[in-house]
Amino acid sequence: MKEITPKEVENLLIQGKELNIIDVREVEEVAAGKIPGAVNIPLGLVEFRMSELEKTKEYIMVCRSGGRSGRATQFLEGQGYNVTNMTGGMLEWEGETE
Template sequence: MQEITPTELSTLEQAVIIDVREADEVAVMSVPGALHLPMSSFLDHLEDVPREETVYVLCHSGGRSARVTGYLEQQGYDAVNVTGGILAWSASGLPVQRATDAG
């Protein structure tokens, strides 16, 4: 399985980030511009995953995203797991949108 750190991912231009966390998790903190496709209903939204470009899959700490990345790879997608998830993204000082930012 391909993996990338949040810091490495942040250097890429036009990266498609798919956040597979649930809505309540995303509401607390999210990566600006990420596409939210919760793991619990992921298969219902598979058509929303771009086939023609690499997708970077993110969750809370890297476990769920690894499962989704593995599934996408089996289906022929170019998918990369974001190691450490949103926790590592935030800890690296990368931009996040928090619930308090929306008001």
């Protein structure tokens, strides 16, 4: 499983890179703040909403601490998607939130 740190994600955003970030936390958690531009697909819905994702794009999976996003990453990887887990999750995120 590919992994990326919150600092690396923040640096890519600062450089102006277009990132496809999927936040797999529950709606209430995301309401408290998410990475700007992240799309919320709660972990329990990933299987049902994966048709919204494109296999040609790269996605960064995010959750609170890295556990749920790790499970989502493994699942989507098994389905042929190009996904990377953000280790440490939002607990280690120091960048902007919306």
